[in-house]
Amino acid sequence: MxxxxxxxxxxxxxxxxxxxxxxxxxxxxxxxxxxxxxxxxxxxxxxxxxxxxxxxxxxxxxxxxxxxxxxxxxxxxxxxxxxxxxxxxxxxxxxxxxxxxxxxxxxxxxxxxxxxxxxxxxxxxxxxxxxxxxxxxxxxxxxxxxxxxxxxxxxxxxxxxxxxxxxxxxxxFDEATVERLNRLAWWDWPAQKITRHLHLLNAADVDALEQVAGSDGW
CATH class of the missing domain: 2.160.10.10 (Hexapeptide repeat proteins)
Structure with a gap:
């Protein structure tokens, strides 16, 4: 999907x-x-x-x-x-x-x-x-x-x-978290990757989102 x-x-x-x-x-x-x-x-x-x-x-x-x-x-x-x-x-x-x-x-x-x-x-x-x-x-x-x-x-x-x-x-979010989210820039990920990790984008676990940021070959 x-x-x-x-x-x-x-x-x-x-x-x-x-x-x-x-x-x-x-x-x-x-x-x-x-x-x-x-x-x-x-x-x-x-x-x-x-x-x-x-x-x-x-x-x-x-x-x-x-x-x-x-x-x-x-x-x-x-x-x-x-x-x-x-x-x-x-x-x-x-x-x-x-x-x-x-x-x-x-x-x-x-x-x-x-x-x-x-x-x-x-x-x-x-x-x-x-x-x-x-x-x-x-x-x-x-x-x-x-x-x-x-x-x-x-x-x-x-x-x-x-x-x-x-x-x-x-x-x-606090200042440090805002900086992390701006660096992650999830909105620039390919649609397939966004879809795959939609559960994390609808959660509040920034650590987990960072862990997948460089995964999936992107």
Missing amino acids: HGPDPATLHPLPHHRRLVFLKNLITRPNIIVGDYTYYDDLDDPANFERNVLYHFDFLGDRLIIGKFCALASGVKFIMNGGNHETAPISTYPFAIFGGGWETLMAGQDVRDKYPSKGDTVVGHDVWIGHEATIMPGVHIGNGAVVATKAVVTRHVPAYAIVAGNPAQVLRFR
């Missing part, structure tokens, strides 16, 4: 609102790993509509790792939602034309949308119902983002965050 086919759009035939998200993505600047799913209460095609202010000319990317679980209504605010705050007015005059673009000649329109870089979600991350992720945020492997949290800063690996703005409530 190799587990479910990651190229399947609907891995649960009886539940059409859940998709392996990679197979639904159409935008080249959204990158999603295998087995990451999105479960939408209405229509999973809503996902790309929930990636907001994502303008091609800015070039920022949304990168989501493998084995993530994204609940209905999760929103990603991209860098096109940023405005300059240094000038007296934050209003983007030049984009509306009518002569304003001439008066602003020489200014790169991208300067009006300060970039915080790519938004990156690690592997095995659970993002709860209607959580909002702000531009340029990095969410570490194994993290949990609570329902309706607003994530404005980087989230450490295996942290649980909640609130607006989201704050770390606790870590799922």
Whole structure:
């Protein structure tokens, strides 16, 4: 057994609102790993509509790792939602034309949308119902983002965050264990190996998982 086919759009035939998200993505600047799913209460095609202010000319990317679980209504605010705050007015005059673009000649329109870089979600991350992720945020492997949290800063690996703005409530494991799990990077194992040791991934024995990490010829 190799587990479910990651190229399947609907891995649960009886539940059409859940998709392996990679197979639904159409935008080249959204990158999603295998087995990451999105479960939408209405229509999973809503996902790309929930990636907001994502303008091609800015070039920022949304990168989501493998084995993530994204609940209905999760929103990603991209860098096109940023405005300059240094000038007296934050209003983007030049984009509306009518002569304003001439008066602003020489200014790169991208300067009006300060970039915080790519938004990156690690592997095995659970993002709860209607959580909002702000531009340029990095969410570490194994993290949990609570329902309706607003994530404005980087989230450490295996942290649980909640609130607006989201704050770390606790870590799922101690620091040494987090380092071990990041080194193991089980999400990069071949599907056959993950399947073979699924009982360990659904347990809490990191020692046992380490013992099999170099086994099976991989």
